[in-house]
């Protein structure tokens with residue numbers, strides 16, 4: 274159980290991150306919303322409950338089992354609002370069923386086989402699963418995500434799947450030391466989303482999930498609609 278100081282420190286960090294987002298949004302003269310996704314991976318349930326009571330609705334998890342446990346522990350409770358859960362980690366095909374059954378969004382689609390399984394395994398009463406294609410925007414050989422030139426083809430295939438709704442793109446770019454260097458891959462993402470919107474005008478492609486603790490300002494400057502924040506919200510993680 275947390276002591277009161279730990280709880281207050283968490284709420285203070287929440288306030289600070291919200292302020293950073295708001296300042297970056299104003300600096301970019303953005304009139305649309307930027308959603309804060311609280312990345313709670315490896316962090317205890319009390320932290321999720323504390324932020325949920327403070328008004329946070331969207332949470333991101335990287336590990337299926339851990340995420341499902343938190344979803345089940347926070348649903349159907351009259352002391353908490355209804356939460357929205359985003360799966361943001363690498364996906365193995367033997368885990369798609371649990372993801373399709375429990376999560377609301379998936380940010381890390383990087384091949385058609387995974388998308389098809391998620392669509393097939395989505396329960397009828399859950400509505401369409403909201404999905405993003407993960408792009409390997411820095412084109413690093415060992416990283417997950419599809420290469421930029423493959424995105425349109427995958428998007429077309431996903432758009433045919435009945436139980437998925439494609440909403441846009443996600444990336445984790447290579448770390449960069451300066452604001453301008455951070456900004457370059459995010460700008461490519463914005464252009465890539467625009468290409469998709471033009472090629473597939475019937476789809477509701479309104480989402481760019483990009484920006485983490487170290488680079489959320491640069492991402493917001495280039496049009497991020499979801500920033501995924503772990504460390505600066507919950508504190509450093511033990512390596513896992």
Ligand SMILES: *Cc1c(COP(=O)(O)O)cnc(C)c1O
Pocket residue numbers: 312314335361362445485486487501502503504505
């Ligand atoms: C862990 C993680 C984050 C959060 O990163 P921080 O640097 O801790 O803010 C965001 N996105 C993904 C995909 C992650 O795995």
